[in-house]
Amino acid sequence: MVEGGAPFPMLSDGPGNIGKVYGVYDENAGVEMRGRFIIDPDSVVQAIEILTPPVGRNVLELIRQIQAFQHVRVTNGAEATPTGWRPGKTTLSPRSDLVGKVWKVWKVEHAFD
Numbered sequence: 001m002v003e004g005g006a007p008f009p010m011l012s013d014g015p016g017n018i019g020k021v022y023g024v025y026d027e028n029a030g031v032e033m034r035g036r037f038i039i040d041p042d043s044v045v046q047a048i049e050i051l052t053p054p055v056g057r058n059v060l061e062l063i064r065q066i067q068a069f070q071h072v073r074v075t076n077g078a079e080a081t082p083t084g085w086r087p088g089k090t091t092l093s094p095r096s097d098l099v100g101k102v103w104k105v106w107k108v109e110h111a112f113d
Contacts, residue, residue, distance in 0.1 A: 024050055036062060038069060084111030 011018075016032055019025030024035035034057060038047040046069050051057060068081040071091070079091035082102070092098065092106060 038062075038066060040069065040073065082106050082110065083108075 013019055013032065016025035016030070019032035019035070022035060022037060024033045025031075026033060031053065034051040034053060034055065036047075036049050036057060037045055040046050047065055049057065049062075064086060067087055068085055071081055071085075071087070072079065075091075078093065080094045082090070082092055085091065090106065090110065092102065098105065
């Protein structure tokens with residue numbers, strides 16, 4: 001629990017109305033699965049993660065993905081963020097000549113820096 005409360009509005013979806021819209025409501029169990037959606041300022045869903053109730057989500061990965069989507073948005077898509085990208089790390093310039101050859105300019109160990 002966050003001491004003093006959460007610094008953002010919270011809501012309850014008892015009947016699962018929102019969960020049904022996003023496809024995460026389990027009708028048989030009467031509960032929503034663990035789902036998260038990254039929605040950009042233009043109301044476009046950029047990422048979806050849905051997990052069964054016993055498996056928790058990775059908040060650090062959520063933050064990393066939000067930072068990556070923000071970076072791509074700021075660069076108007078001129079830069080792409082490879083696997084494991086974090087702010088300050090190498091980005092890629094999307095080009096057709098990179099298709100199938102990304103590993104020549106970006107090494108897998110960069111995902112684990």
